[in-house]
Amino acid sequence: MNGGNDINSYYENSSFQRIAANFEWLKIKDEIIEKFNIENINILASNNYNKTIIRIADFGCATGPNTFLSVQNIIESIKQKYKTLNIPNPTHHHDHEITTRNWLEFQVFFNDLVKNDFNTLFSSLPKDHTKDYFAAAVPGSFRGQLFPEASLHFAYTSHSLHWLSELPKELGDEASPAWNKGRIHYTGEGTPSGVVEAYKSQFGKEMEMFLEARAEELVVGGMLFMIFCGSPKDMPLSSTANATTFDFMASILKDLVQEGMIEESEVDSFNMPLYNSASPEDMKDLVERNGCFTIERLELSKPSSWLDNKEMEQVEEMIQVWMKHVRAVMEGNFIKHFNNTNNKALLLVDQLFTRLTKMHLDHSHLLQRWCNQKVQLFVVLKRIQYQS
Numbered sequence: 001m002n003g004g005n006d007i008n009s010y011y012e013n014s015s016f017q018r019i020a021a022n023f024e025w026l027k028i029k030d031e032i033i034e035k036f037n038i039e040n041i042n043i044l045a046s047n048n049y050n051k052t053i054i055r056i057a058d059f060g061c062a063t064g065p066n067t068f069l070s071v072q073n074i075i076e077s078i079k080q081k082y083k084t085l086n087i088p089n090p091t092h093h094h095d096h097e098i099t100t101r102n103w104l105e106f107q108v109f110f111n112d113l114v115k116n117d118f119n120t121l122f123s124s125l126p127k128d129h130t131k132d133y134f135a136a137a138v139p140g141s142f143r144g145q146l147f148p149e150a151s152l153h154f155a156y157t158s159h160s161l162h163w164l165s166e167l168p169k170e171l172g173d174e175a176s177p178a179w180n181k182g183r184i185h186y187t188g189e190g191t192p193s194g195v196v197e198a199y200k201s202q203f204g205k206e207m208e209m210f211l212e213a214r215a216e217e218l219v220v221g222g223m224l225f226m227i228f229c230g231s232p233k234d235m236p237l238s239s240t241a242n243a244t245t246f247d248f249m250a251s252i253l254k255d256l257v258q259e260g261m262i263e264e265s266e267v268d269s270f271n272m273p274l275y276n277s278a279s280p281e282d283m284k285d286l287v288e289r290n291g292c293f294t295i296e297r298l299e300l301s302k303p304s305s306w307l308d309n310k311e312m313e314q315v316e317e318m319i320q321v322w323m324k325h326v327r328a329v330m331e332g333n334f335i336k337h338f339n340n341t342n343n344k345a346l347l348l349v350d351q352l353f354t355r356l357t358k359m360h361l362d363h364s365h366l367l368q369r370w371c372n373q374k375v376q377l378f379v380v381l382k383r384i385q386y387q388s
Contacts, residue, residue, distance in 0.1 A: 009063070009120075009328060017066055017159045017325075020303035024227055024378045025073050027297065031380050032077040035296055037221050039085060053105050054078060054153045056133075057217075059142040059210075060160025061110040063120045068129070071108050074154055074225075075132055079104065106133035111146060114139040141165060143209040147217040154223055155214050161228040164273040165206055168198035171271050181268045184250045187243035187277070196237065200282075203275035207286050215292035218383040224293065229276035230283075230300060230377030241304075241370040242276050245326065248359045252352055261348060262338060270337050272330065276375070283379055293381035300374035315364050323357040 038052070056074055061067040082104055110121060118137045125135060140146050142157070143165055170178035177194030180186070186199040214224055229242070237243060253267045280298050287293055331349050339345040 020159070020227070020376055023301055023303055023376070024225075027378065028073065028225055028380075029077040029080075031223070031225075031296060032074070033081045033084070035382065036078070036081055036223055038078070038082060051103055051105050052082075053107060055107045055109070055147075055151060056154040056156065057109040057111055057138070057147065057152050059111045059155060059157040060163075061112050061116075061121065062160075063117045064124045066158070067110060067121070068124075068126055070156060070158060072132065074156060075106055075108075078106075078154075108133045108135050109138045109147070109152075110135065111138040111140065111142055113141060143206055143213065145213045145216050149216050150219045152214075152217045152222060153219055154225070155218060156225045158227040159229070161207065161210065161226060162203075162230075162274055162276045162278070164199075164202055164275060166202070167271050167273050168202045170198045171195065172269055180271055182250065182254070183246075184253070184267070184270055185243070185246035185272050185274070187237045187240065188247045188250065189238050191237070199275050200277070203278060204282070204286060207278075207283075208290065211286065211290040211293070215290060215383065215386075220383050220385060222383045223296075224379075224381040224383070226377070226379040226381075228278070228377055229274075229375060230278045230280070231276065231373075231375050232300060233279040233281050235277075235373075237277060239369075240276070240373060240375060241366075242274075242375075244363070244366065244370075245356070245360070246272060248356055249352065252355045252359070255355075256348065256351060261344070261351070266338060270334075272333060278377060280377065283377065287379075287381060292383060292386050294384055295379070296382050297378065297380035299378055301376045301378055302372060302374050303376040304371040304373070315367050316361055319360045319364055319367070320357060323353060323360060326356070327353045 038054075056071060058067050058071060110118075112118070116139065118139065122135070122137065129135060138146050142160070168178060170176040171180050173179060174181075177192060178198040180191070180195045183191060183195070185191075186195045218224065231240065238247075249272075250267075253262065253270070256262050257264045257267055280300060283298060284295065287295055327349070331353070334349050334352065335345040337345075338348050
């Protein structure tokens with residue numbers, strides 16, 4: 001993700017992710033109100049007021065502002081749930097007005113990798129956030145345990161789990177069936193099956209690590225909400241918007257090889273660390289194998305349905321905005337791989353995304369197909385005692 005808040009930053013180019021996540025918010029609210037058993041969870045702090053302290057973590061928070069909206073929605077849903085219960089207000093020794101805050105407090109943890117721009121994140125934290133929650137940063141990979149055992153009540157992650165922490169090693173082995181020469185992803189036309197299997201296997205390993213870590217951290221009865229890229233089990237890999245984008249990128253990189261800007265070997269060794277093809281069946285298998293959660297909700301949705309039936313002028317405008325989002329998210333991968341002392345990568349990404357935008361505009365008729373695809377997984381899990 002691009003840090004900071006300039007024109008190419010994630011902070012300025014994440015509205016599509018926010019809109020996609022918003023499709024799930026009413027569902028999240030319903031799940032919390034219906035299924036979070038606040039009265040059965042031991043979350044009373046040992047203080048004079050017996051305040052209930054609820055701890056929430058957003059895994060893969062990036063630089064905002066989406067994470068703040070997500071947290072606020074969770075908190076408001078919990079408050080609404082709390083008000084439906086007949087829990088007596090604690091005795092107070094102050095003469096100020098009793099509000100929800102007097103007996104219900106929230107501690108929110110914002111997690112992302114160490115290299116995340118936490119300065120931008122916290123400089124944009126709502127000024128009055130302390131009225132609703134206390135905030136803290138927790139840097140580190142969410143594939144490992146980041147919190148003490150049974151210390152969290154809610155875990156949330158949006159548009160992060162489809163990113164791989166590392167690429168399958170087989171992709172870089174010329175002797176391997178997973179050698180991905182001339183391509184940068186597994187979704188392109190004619191991709192060897194070994195490449196697809198390598199990506200899927202890596203995703204499965206990392207999802208297992210994520211679930212194991214959250215199982216350690218969540219209290220029994222705690223809830224885990226996950227929103228990330230997925231697809232129906234029978235959807236052709238090459239039919240998605242991401243597949244087309246990666247094919248276009250590979251084509252542009254080959255052109256840049258012909259123009260002498262980069263070497264062919266550099267393209268052959270580059271692959272995007274993204275797996276966006278997890279199906280509901282895949283997730284069901286992974287959760288059941290883990291044994292620490294019940295599946296409360298598992299479904300695919302259409303995150304881009306709001307783009308349907310747009311006029312051509314609007315379509316072209318949306319494509320240009322979309323390409324800015326793609327650059328904000330993926331530019332760092334290209335700079336890291338292609339960089340050298342002559343700042344070649346900076347010139348490369350400018351060329352790449354200028355040409356990529358044009359190629360998408362030239363194929364704008366595909367938007368109608370893309371916006372009706374169910375390519376977003378929404379998963380709600382509830383922590384239970386381990387089932388062997």
